[in-house]
Amino acid sequence: MGRQPCCDKVGLKKGPWTSDEDKKLINFILANGQCCWRAVPKLAGLLRCGKSCRLRWTNYLRPDLKRGLLSEYEEKMVIDLHAQLGNRWSKIASHLPGRTDNEIKNHWNTHIKKKLRKMGIDPLTHKPLSTIETPPLPPPQQEVQVQENIQEIEQQAVQQSCSTSIVSELDQNKEPETSLQSTVTQEEEINNMAASAYDTMEQTDGFCIDEVPLIEPHEILVPCGLSPSSTSIPTSSSSSSTSTSSSSSSYDSNNILEDLLLPDFEWPINNVDIGLWGDYLNSWDVLISDVVGDRKQTTMFDPPLNQCSRMILDQDSWINGLL
DNA sequence: AATGTAGTCAACCGCGAGGTT
């Protein structure tokens, strides 16, 4: 018996997602959490297969995604982790908060591969390229140059990033001949090292997705002061009423927040990087922009971080808030 | 300005793992 398709493909839509579909998916997941993906399209009213929905959510719609190019530090981590793990993109991604396996894979194929080749490193083996693409150097010299190159990036990465670096630790543990043989203990070590590195990162960046279930939103940061809809949730604390009072009047019926029943998210305020959601929200004028004048009421992000009390919600609170 | 080429990245496809019946 042949394998059944993941879903009945007749009549299902393929290709790029429309904003309306995104809206439906976000709305559904926010309301119901991440349940059986197979059932999602039906329940959410989407003509997509569950797989497509999952992919769209994990790679693009998730609120905790970082957008933009990988930083040098992230890139270095990818290189190191790739040396240890090979093309196990999801494993690699799990060490990079807010990054998806797809994103890392793409970045590897489009940027890092080239970079490494330029440096005379074979992206597959992480060893010096043999001949063609590198100037002919005697092998020992070649090795030295590669090592220098690696050290150079490491230094840059370390300088740029937090003080804790897994780089040196990885390198110390790295046995080139066996680097691609992944063992449980090796992976554990990597996990530990990466985790320790990100313990430090967390202190600067905010949170690590390793600790934030993507959809079962324990510990999702819930903002206050963002309750554009009249169904705003009482969980929002002090500032909720003031920030949007004026903006709500400028809302039209298409207000996405109303449509989405969005809970009051709190996004990182400093160096605002709210990922797609920024674009997403922007695209529906939900940045509470005043459409009449050019005065943009950026109340969504205006309150200084320290004025926004953070709430950690457990799932029940989250769901209650949504309802 | 028009066309060709390269680069980027969202999305798809097929497969395997693991769980359930």
Added chain:
DNA sequence: CAACCTCGCGGTTGACTACAT
């Protein structure tokens, strides 16, 4: 134990964009 189901992963594709000619 086999058949089936669901999910997640990695490889690949193709649409879109930027840049070059």
